[in-house]
Amino acid sequence: MLRLTKRTEYGLIALVHLADQAAAVPEGAAPEVVSARAIGDQFPVPRRLLAEALKALQQGGILDSTRGAQGGYRLARPATEISLGEIVAVLEGAPSLTSCAGLGAAGADGGCEVEPVCPIRSPLARLRSGIWTLFEGVSLQSLADRSIDPAALFSNAN
Amino acid sequence: MLRLTKRTEYGLIALVHLADQAAAVPEGAAPEVVSARAIGDQFPVPRRLLAEALKALQQGGILDSTRGAQGGYRLARPATEISLGEIVAVLEGAPSLTSCAGLGAAGADGGCEVEPVCPIRSPLARLRSGIWTLFEGVSLQSLADRSIDPAALFSNAN
DNA sequence: CGAAAGAGCACTATTCTTGTGCAGATTCCT
DNA sequence: AGGAATCTGCACAAGAATAGTGCTCTTTCG
Numbered sequence: 001m002l003r004l005t006k007r008t009e010y011g012l013i014a015l016v017h018l019a020d021q022a023a024a025v026p027e028g029a030a031p032e033v034v035s036a037r038a039i040g041d042q043f044p045v046p047r048r049l050l051a052e053a054l055k056a057l058q059q060g061g062i063l064d065s066t067r068g069a070q071g072g073y074r075l076a077r078p079a080t081e082i083s084l085g086e087i088v089a090v091l092e093g094a095p096s097l098t099s100c101a102g103l104g105a106a107g108a109d110g111g112c113e114v115e116p117v118c119p120i121r122s123p124l125a126r127l128r129s130g131i132w133t134l135f136e137g138v139s140l141q142s143l144a145d146r147s148i149d150p151a152a153l154f155s156n157a158n
Numbered sequence: 159m160l161r162l163t164k165r166t167e168y169g170l171i172a173l174v175h176l177a178d179q180a181a182a183v184p185e186g187a188a189p190e191v192v193s194a195r196a197i198g199d200q201f202p203v204p205r206r207l208l209a210e211a212l213k214a215l216q217q218g219g220i221l222d223s224t225r226g227a228q229g230g231y232r233l234a235r236p237a238t239e240i241s242l243g244e245i246v247a248v249l250e251g252a253p254s255l256t257s258c259a260g261l262g263a264a265g266a267d268g269g270c271e272v273e274p275v276c277p278i279r280s281p282l283a284r285l286r287s288g289i290w291t292l293f294e295g296v297s298l299q300s301l302a303d304r305s306i307d308p309a310a311l312f313s314n315a316n
Numbered sequence: 317c318g319a320a321a322g323a324g325c326a327c328t329a330t331t332c333t334t335g336t337g338c339a340g341a342t343t344c345c346t
Numbered sequence: 347a348g349g350a351a352t353c354t355g356c357a358c359a360a361g362a363a364t365a366g367t368g369c370t371c372t373t374t375c376g
Binding site: 035036037051054055058065066067068069070071072073 | 319320321322323324
């Protein structure tokens, strides 16, 4: 099921915030780490859940964490190289899109024998597949750029 | 929250099936009505829930229903004039997208005073908004057309 | 050594989804 | 007229998932 939860929301808020921080730094040099507490103080989100989202992002390789006093989080890569699809996959699990297409043209109709019952071909599954493709084409950078109209987020280059 | 439930899935399956039926008819004349039972017999879906989805679609003006024996459902409009956004809105309630943009350029930053806290500007809200716009641009017709690659569903003309 | 901050674990409550059953109203067919 | 098929409407139960919170341990800086 394609569902975006609060956990994802908190994670995205934190990521956008971190992307902003990284963008404020002159050029490619040492983006400051930001603590979960600092983020929690700026946005009305439960610190506990925010921390869980951050932890998941760290384990997924999207964030780097520094422990101890003065520790915090930082983007593991430039915001332009982190896709929305990757973020969502980490925050709420892979979407399990068992591919059934791509077998070439077996017949005029496609060749899938259980066609009318096949869950892969169900309209909702096709939708999810399409949305997923879109997600992978959107970068964290474009999400953080508030000058982009939401309606244009998925349109072309980002 | 953007979530697509089973109910939506059943509704979409039924709609695609009905669109297929309508397409099989020669030209604009009397598409046969299809009963909920008939649909339930062709797809492995609980009839009860399917019936609920169909009822909702009828109340939402997407389907026409005929009661009594030999009754059933039929698309209220051509499949090309029914948008995915409309379908989803009917099947799982309006997405409550309180618009905050479109007020013109009040300031360099936009002018929203509660900016960092404003739920409308949260990344997830922007995503939902973008996805919603996409949904409104996709017709039932394109969903029913299985020759369209899922990844291309949202790309351009449909 | 103490304070700050991330990491890990367990628990609860509320909400939502999913699924099922039954009675009523309407229309076609015999 | 009567029976059968079909949509319509309401209520209920079980299971899963989300959302939220508390406490403790480990690591690191000052």
